[in-house]
Amino acid sequence: MMLTKYVRNLALAAVALLGGCAAGSKTPAAISAAQLYEKVTPSLVVVQYTYEGEFGRRDFAGAGVVVSESGMVVTSMRLFPLEFPDSHMRDFRIIIPGDDEVELEAVLVGRDERADLAFLRPKQARPFTAVRFEDLPVSVGQSVYSVGLLPKDSAYKSYIVESQVAATLRGPMPQVMVSADGLATVGSPVFNAQGQAIGLVPYQPDQSALLNADKYRTHDLAKNPPRFYVPSRDFLGSLSHPPTEGKPMQIPWLGAPLTGLKKEVAELFNLKGQAVVLVGDVIPDTPAAKAGLKAGDKIVKLNGQPLQRGDEPEETPQILMRTLRKMDVGARITLTVMRDADKPLIELPVTLEVQPRQPHQAKRWFAEDLGFSVREVVFADTYSKKLPANQAGVVVAFVRQGGSAASARLGAGDVVTKLNNTQVKDLEQFKSLYQQFRKNSPRDAAVLEVIRERSTEVIRIEPPQ
Amino acid sequence: MLRGMMILVLSATALAQGPCSAPSGCGNGTDCGGNDCCMAASRPASAPAKCAQRRVEDSDVPFPSATPQARIDVCNEVFPAVVRLDVKQESYSEGKRRLSQGIGSGVIIDDQGRILTNFHVAGRAAEIHVTLFNKERVPGKLIGDDHWTDLAIVQMDMDVVRKKNIAFKHAKLGNSSDLVPGQDVMAIGTPFGLARTVTLGIVSNTDRTLAQDGNAGAKIDGQYETGEFNNWIQIDAAINPGNSGGPTVDMRGRVIGINTRGGGQNLNFAIPIDIAREVIAAILKTARPDGKGYVERSDLGIDFKPLQNFEDYYRLDINRGVLINNVERFSPAQKAGLATQDILLELNGQPTNVRFPEELAALRKRIADLPVGSEVRLSVRRDGQTRQLTMKTVRLQSAVGEERELKLWGMSVRNITRAYANEARLDEDHGVVITSVNPGYPADKADLKAGDAILKVGKTPVADLGEFMAAYDRLVKEKATPVVIEARRGRGPVFGVIKVSYP
Numbered sequence: 001m002m003l004t005k006y007v008r009n010l011a012l013a014a015v016a017l018l019g020g021c022a023a024g025s026k027t028p029a030a031i032s033a034a035q036l037y038e039k040v041t042p043s044l045v046v047v048q049y050t051y052e053g054e055f056g057r058r059d060f061a062g063a064g065v066v067v068s069e070s071g072m073v074v075t076s077m078r079l080f081p082l083e084f085p086d087s088h089m090r091d092f093r094i095i096i097p098g099d100d101e102v103e104l105e106a107v108l109v110g111r112d113e114r115a116d117l118a119f120l121r122p123k124q125a126r127p128f129t130a131v132r133f134e135d136l137p138v139s140v141g142q143s144v145y146s147v148g149l150l151p152k153d154s155a156y157k158s159y160i161v162e163s164q165v166a167a168t169l170r171g172p173m174p175q176v177m178v179s180a181d182g183l184a185t186v187g188s189p190v191f192n193a194q195g196q197a198i199g200l201v202p203y204q205p206d207q208s209a210l211l212n213a214d215k216y217r218t219h220d221l222a223k224n225p226p227r228f229y230v231p232s233r234d235f236l237g238s239l240s241h242p243p244t245e246g247k248p249m250q251i252p253w254l255g256a257p258l259t260g261l262k263k264e265v266a267e268l269f270n271l272k273g274q275a276v277v278l279v280g281d282v283i284p285d286t287p288a289a290k291a292g293l294k295a296g297d298k299i300v301k302l303n304g305q306p307l308q309r310g311d312e313p314e315e316t317p318q319i320l321m322r323t324l325r326k327m328d329v330g331a332r333i334t335l336t337v338m339r340d341a342d343k344p345l346i347e348l349p350v351t352l353e354v355q356p357r358q359p360h361q362a363k364r365w366f367a368e369d370l371g372f373s374v375r376e377v378v379f380a381d382t383y384s385k386k387l388p389a390n391q392a393g394v395v396v397a398f399v400r401q402g403g404s405a406a407s408a409r410l411g412a413g414d415v416v417t418k419l420n421n422t423q424v425k426d427l428e429q430f431k432s433l434y435q436q437f438r439k440n441s442p443r444d445a446a447v448l449e450v451i452r453e454r455s456t457e458v459i460r461i462e463p464p465q
Numbered sequence: 466m467l468r469g470m471m472i473l474v475l476s477a478t479a480l481a482q483g484p485c486s487a488p489s490g491c492g493n494g495t496d497c498g499g500n501d502c503c504m505a506a507s508r509p510a511s512a513p514a515k516c517a518q519r520r521v522e523d524s525d526v527p528f529p530s531a532t533p534q535a536r537i538d539v540c541n542e543v544f545p546a547v548v549r550l551d552v553k554q555e556s557y558s559e560g561k562r563r564l565s566q567g568i569g570s571g572v573i574i575d576d577q578g579r580i581l582t583n584f585h586v587a588g589r590a591a592e593i594h595v596t597l598f599n600k601e602r603v604p605g606k607l608i609g610d611d612h613w614t615d616l617a618i619v620q621m622d623m624d625v626v627r628k629k630n631i632a633f634k635h636a637k638l639g640n641s642s643d644l645v646p647g648q649d650v651m652a653i654g655t656p657f658g659l660a661r662t663v664t665l666g667i668v669s670n671t672d673r674t675l676a677q678d679g680n681a682g683a684k685i686d687g688q689y690e691t692g693e694f695n696n697w698i699q700i701d702a703a704i705n706p707g708n709s710g711g712p713t714v715d716m717r718g719r720v721i722g723i724n725t726r727g728g729g730q731n732l733n734f735a736i737p738i739d740i741a742r743e744v745i746a747a748i749l750k751t752a753r754p755d756g757k758g759y760v761e762r763s764d765l766g767i768d769f770k771p772l773q774n775f776e777d778y779y780r781l782d783i784n785r786g787v788l789i790n791n792v793e794r795f796s797p798a799q800k801a802g803l804a805t806q807d808i809l810l811e812l813n814g815q816p817t818n819v820r821f822p823e824e825l826a827a828l829r830k831r832i833a834d835l836p837v838g839s840e841v842r843l844s845v846r847r848d849g850q851t852r853q854l855t856m857k858t859v860r861l862q863s864a865v866g867e868e869r870e871l872k873l874w875g876m877s878v879r880n881i882t883r884a885y886a887n888e889a890r891l892d893e894d895h896g897v898v899i900t901s902v903n904p905g906y907p908a909d910k911a912d913l914k915a916g917d918a919i920l921k922v923g924k925t926p927v928a929d930l931g932e933f934m935a936a937y938d939r940l941v942k943e944k945a946t947p948v949v950i951e952a953r954r955g956r957g958p959v960f961g962v963i964k965v966s967y968p
């Protein structure tokens with residue numbers, strides 16, 4: 001589907017080129033860099049919040065773009081990593097920079113990891129100028145602009161960069177590479193020569209999503225700017241269906257890890273020239289299992305269409321997963337698979353279900369005196385550790401450096417099955433068990449039984465004296 | 466300057482010529498047996514109490530000290546038994562069997578030309594050259610090794626020795642159980658390939674563990690388990706690279722350990738000779754002309770933890786029992802119902818009390834020393850109740866299985882042992898695993914990777930290295946191409962298509 005849209009746009013562009021004036025109504029006139037800078041600057045804001053949790057306390061600030069007239073702001077999820085549970089973040093602010101800087105109280109609406117975007121809105125409604133992202137094709141060599149905010153040491157001043165498209169890449173996340181002049185800071189919108197918003201600068205190596213970092217200042221940005229952006233088509237769906245406040249994201253899943261298949265192997269199964277994805281494992285009670293998918297099946301089509309190919313074999317399954325994750329929970333799809341090379345292809349209708357809870361969505365609790373926090377057991381824990389799906393216990397989410405738990409060698413990821421010889425059922429019970437124990441014996445050591453990679457360990461944690 | 470030095474040497478000699486300065490001096494007369502001797506020459510300040518407790522049957526000084534003369538005497542005595550070993554060790558990387566050149570030390574232990582050294586010096590050796598004290602070079606052959614204790618035995622080629630009429634001496638083995646901290650020792654070897662070198666120090670600790678929390682220290686080459694059944698003698702005499710495998714000797718010139726690890730900061734470790742003596746016996750007993758000698762050990766699949774600080778928690782008497790920290794999958798202990806957090810009180814009626822990590826090796830060794838397949842009775846405490854469990858030991862296995870290279874395909878594979886399956890959390894404890902692939906060769910082009918567990922070669926399922934190699938040899942003979950390899954990576958299947966252009 002994405003592909004067809006892409007092709008249609010290409011066709012439009014071709015018409016525009018050939019048709020000259022006829023298509024002029026569709027393509028706005030070129031805009032000067034100065035005009036673009038003036039036009040976009042009011043839509044650029046600083047997003048700021050206070051993290052307070054197991055890692056300590058700190059203020060984080062990054063670049064945001066206003067995407068609706070009511071003031072919805074999107075920013076890179078790098079600024080709101082999934083390791084930070086919602087409960088550890090507070091005092092959200094949207095700052096409109098300038099000499100008469102305006103600071104607005106804000107709300108974190110949610111995070112959509114599929115588009116790598118976090119959404120915030122001001123508490124009080126107020127008119128904003130929004131950037132409207134469009135799915136427009138680019139061609140190699142054309143000029144692009146990005147407008148962003150400089151780090152705090154430059155008072156979040158807005159700036160503009162011009163560069164040329166160097167290549168378009170098909171990764172698991174499509175990316176456009178630009179020439180050495182680069183792009184504005186992480187979170188900045190990218191425009192074409194007509195001033196249409198065609199993409200966003202995502203987090204990338206050697207860059208920072210923070211505008212208030214000590215180690216990332218205007219100087220660093222000028223020396224080594226970002227050079228990749230994500231075209232709008234990758235996140236438009238997220239902008240039109242942003243997360244719902246107070247509700248976890250409903251992301252669908254198939255329930256089967258997928259891997260790529262090299263050309264030679266595909267040929268062996270008489271699948272020459274086709275993009276193929278191998279089903280690695282089928283997890284019980286998932287849409288894949290219910291649909292009758294089997295480990296070793298070769299997926300060749302989604303909804304009757306050949307799969308989108310990646311630049312490398314392992315990108316093909318990533319692209320398929322990403323496509324599926326962007327669909328709605330409850331969506332019905334058809335996978336065409338080859339099970340045996342000498343038998344006809346099989347069509348399997350699959351109804352996508354919501355993916356299991358992720359570690360960051362699990363409730364957690366901090367045993368502050370001993371310096372570790374635990375969270376509920378989620379699917380990822382039992383699957384990766386080959387434990388029963390209904391494994392009782394809690395999972396160590398964090399161990400503070402230098403704390404009592406760290407000295408006793410408790411490790412993040414350990415599954416706690418017993419506290420002081422009592423079976424641990426779940427987070428609530430662990431919490432009350434621990435609090436009761438502390439109340440009764442404030443100076444006693446806690447003894448935990450934990451399941452680790454290959455072993456069960458008994459760990460004694462002495463409280464600090 | 467020269468004059469001063471000479472005076473120093475002279476006066477030292479004068480001192481050393483006293484009645485009981487050196488083993489040779491002490492050994493031949495009854496005039497200096499007992500405490501006086503010890504006090505006079507060796508340990509004027511601190512040793513008397515210790516000395517008084519010891520029997521000096523052969524009129525030897527119990528702890529001869531490192532007087533200048535004694536050092537020279539020991540060197541003269543032991544140097545001729547110390548050899549330099551030039552070893553080509555076998556290893557597999559990038560899909561190939563490789564021979565890597567290394568230099569280490571060894572000590573000749575008998576008149577039949579057997580040399581004791583470290584596993585990390587001569588284990589897996591494909592080619593050994595022995596350089597004797599008199600600079601004669603003799604080929605050597607590995608006759609057995611044991612990575613668990615980091616020891617190996619090399620046999621000098623006696624035909625060559627006889628033909629060339631080469632003379633050699635062997636060292637005398639002492640007893641490491643008699644060592645006391647503070648005693649003078651020397652470490653002898655051929656570090657950096659130099660001629661014999663000696664360093665001087667004292668025994669810092671006679672029973673040192675390198676383990677933390679019951680886990681033995683680093684593995685040899687990152688893969689061979691070691692140190693689970695022995696502790697070390699810690700000395701402050703330097704052990705340098707290349708010194709490995711050489712002897713640690715007391716001032717009587719007896720070998721009390723094998724130089725094994727140099728830790729820097731004057732922390733150096735030797736394998737106690739009492740441990741080595743058992744390993745030597747086992748290797749010599751099992752060595753065959755066509756097969757290396759080995760040490761057979763029993764295993765129950767139990768990981769212990771000292772009970773220190775846990776007594777109150779488990780309501781135990783101080784120093785009673787040992788904590789069961791982990792019970793391995795598919796192990797005899799698991800099948801018999803032993804569980805984590807059980808307290809093992811007795812093994813075959815004998816107490817198993819472990820409060821400190823140093824005590825773990827001895828307990829593990831007690832199990833290891835049982836005949837394979839023997840019945841073991843465990844007395845176990847759980848929830849305040851004591852219960853008896855019976856199980857049979859199985860043969861201890863290493864996670865490192867037998868390895869082979871597949872030249873034409875550019876990969877190396879290894880037999881999957883139960884221990885490896887447990888370590889890698891595989892569902893099956895049989896088959897073969899890829900250990901390395903050679904860049905640019907067919908296996909690499911087929912995207913096969915180290916760690917892939919091979920299930921099928923073509924349409925043939927393979928259960929072990931033998932079956933796998935048979936399938937490989939047949940396919941090579943048939944010049945088959947392409948060949949599909951079905952393997953498991955993590956939880957899912959992977960396919961690799963091997964395309965070979967046969968010569």
